Structure formats: C-alpha cells, structure tokens
Amino acid sequence: MGKKSVSFWENGAGFGRSEGFGQGGGGRHNDGHGSGAGRRSSVEAGEAAPEKGGSASKGGEPGLVAVPSDTLSDEAIEELKFMIEEEKLAGDLYEVFYATYGLNIFANIGASEDRHFDAVSNYAEKVGVDVDAFVFETVGEFSNPELQEMYDTLLEQGMDSLTGALEVGVAIEQKDIVDIAAAAEEVQGTALADIYQNLLQGSYAHLDAFEGLLG
Template identity: 40%
Template sequence: MKKVIKKTVYLFVMLSFVIIIEGCSEDSNDTQDMFNNQKDIVNLDENTTISDEDAAALLFMIEEEKLARDTYEFLDKTWGLNQFANIKRSEQTHMDAIENLLKQHKLSYTILPEGVFSNQELQNHYDNFVIDGAKSVVEALKIGATIEDLDIKDLENYVSLTENNTLINVYQSLICGSRNHLRSFIHGLDLNGGTYTPQFITQNTFDAILSGSQEQCN
C-alpha cells in the first residue's frame, strides 16, 4: 500500500512539474518580461515614505497598464492573434507589480471595469483604439505598438523624476517588458505588410530597441 501511495505522489509531482514548464514556455515569445518585483516590494521597510509626485505616478501608471491590458483583451477577441493573447496576460503582471507598490504605501486606488478609466486622456485613447483596432489586423498591431511606445516614454519620464530606488527598479522592469512587446508587435506588422513610425520615443531609441533581442526582465 505504501509503495502505491509513493508511486502516486511521485506521478503527481512529475505531472505538476511538466505543467509548470509548459505554462512557462507557452508564452516565451511574447512575455519575456515576467519578473518577480514582489520579492523586492515585500522586503521594503514598513516605514518607507513616498512623495506625492511618486504616488500620483503610480496611480497613473496602473491605469496606463490597464489601458494596455483592456485594449489587448478587446483586440484578442476581435482578431485572435497570439500577440494579444499572450501580452494581455503580461500586462496583468505589470498591473500587479504597481498594485503591490500601492498597497505597500497604503495608497487608495480603484481598478474600474474593463474599458473604463478615471483618467480622461486614457479613456479617449481606449475609445479610439477599439474603433481603429477593429478595422484590420495591421491597424490592431499598430495600436499595440502605439501603446508600448507610449508606455516606454511615460515610464522613462517617471524614472527620471523619482529618487525612489524601488520605484525605479519596478519601472525599469516594466520598460524592459514594453521593449519586448514592441518588438513583438513590429514583427507582426512586418509579417502582415505593415509599418510603424514611433510617436512618443525617439527614432534612435526605437531603432535601438528593434535591433536588440528579446530580454529577460528581472
């Protein structure tokens, strides 16, 4: 009886290991930005303070990451492309990382329903993105590139404005993820005969991102 139990436990452990490996490798092309910021955040001093400017940045960024997640959710349902299916899950991890910081610093926030934003500029972006993204696969992929372009610009701006090392580390991880996402969307555009010109980051920065390889963002 003991041998049967041991064999069953062994098979269960091996099956769980296989499932974990398959789950990690399934999205390897588009979600190389998975990172473990929770480790750093949990170890923060409970008495750590945060400036009003940093608090405002976090509240904005959780909605901007939500903009990406919600838009990709819509575009995934519309077109069923791997880029949107994979990257929308990655955007949820981005939201989780920022949410952990909000909780750590006891900042009040609300995550509104899908497609709804408290920031009017982000709301306008979403409304336009879902209209334009429904027109064609090329337009949808351009929107993905636009979102990552915007995300990189805003995150780099917040990195330059803060002296909080924990926030800088998280922002840098998010930027790394957005670089990977941008490469993925541009690759999709190449395959579908589309092109994209950067609107927010510089052409030199854009070219440097595309010339680089997929990154492990930790």
C-alpha cells in the same frame, strides 16, 4: 511627466522605440470583455521570452517588493496612479483584440500587462495608496479622462482591422516606454524605480514583438 494628449494617437502615432518581453500570467478582471478571463487562462508561449529583472513575489510576479520604505512626493504618487491605469489600458485593449482576432500575441502581451498592473498596484497598496478605484474598474473604464479618451480612440482604430490592432499595440508600447522612463526618473533610488525599470524592459519587448509581426 509630460504626457501626450490623445489627439497624438488618432493616426496610430507613438513615440520612440527600443527592445525586451513577457508571456503568461494571471487575470486582473473577473468579468472580462469578450473572451476576457478565458484569454488569460489560455495564454500560450511562443511570442517572446519572459521578462527579466526586478524582485519576485507570490505567483512569480516581477518587480514586487516585500516592504517598501519609499517616501514618495505627491507628484510621484499621482504618476503612480497614472501608470496603474495606463497598464490597465494596455491590458484591456489587448484583451478585446484577442477576443476579436484570436492572435496569440494579444493574449501573451495582455497577460504580461496584467502582471505589470499587479506590480504597480500591489506596490501602491503597500505604501498606503488606495487603488480600489483602479482594481475594480471594469474593462474599458478609466478614472483618468485622458486615458478614457485614449482607450476609446485606440479601440476604434484597432477594431478596424488586424493591422490596425497591431499598430495600436506599437503605439501603446511606445507611449509606455516614454511614460515609464519619465516616472522612473522622478523616483530614482527607490523600490518603485526598480519596478518601473522592470516594466520598461517588458514594454521594449512588447514593442519588438508587435513590430516584428508588422514587418
């Protein structure tokens, strides 16, 4: 997928941009970090409109399919695993930033990232990909060393100031847009491509929300 190295993120840089968003949602972690689960139970509307598109399933989660019949290449499966952890990275950082700064945008978008995580991990389970290593990881821990280094770098930047945390949000969503679009290219015509398109719409909206607060 041509992912950028973590050094690309050290000054809060990102990729391109665009539009869309999401709010509310259930929790992914049982233990949390800081206010953790409390963040997800106290999500308030008001930062943006809900995401649209994709199939719905239990709990109203977008982008899930009942019985996927896709045949994925080994490369597509590796991309899927990367996307699961990349969604976790976003949710974990927003959880910490909400606990630190108390700004609702982090709670709202963090809950949306949880739904993104659920959508891709549930799909992976349905096509026989073992996702336990991701689902049961604690906040801030990642199997992929690139994502671990990226998390550590972005966490340090975001804890420096509220503006820094919002800039991290922009950088994360810009990277998500590029990575999701590239992953969708590889699986065109599948149910997974539809899920990726729904995630892409959400990332555009998250980006708009963060950029709106930064002015």
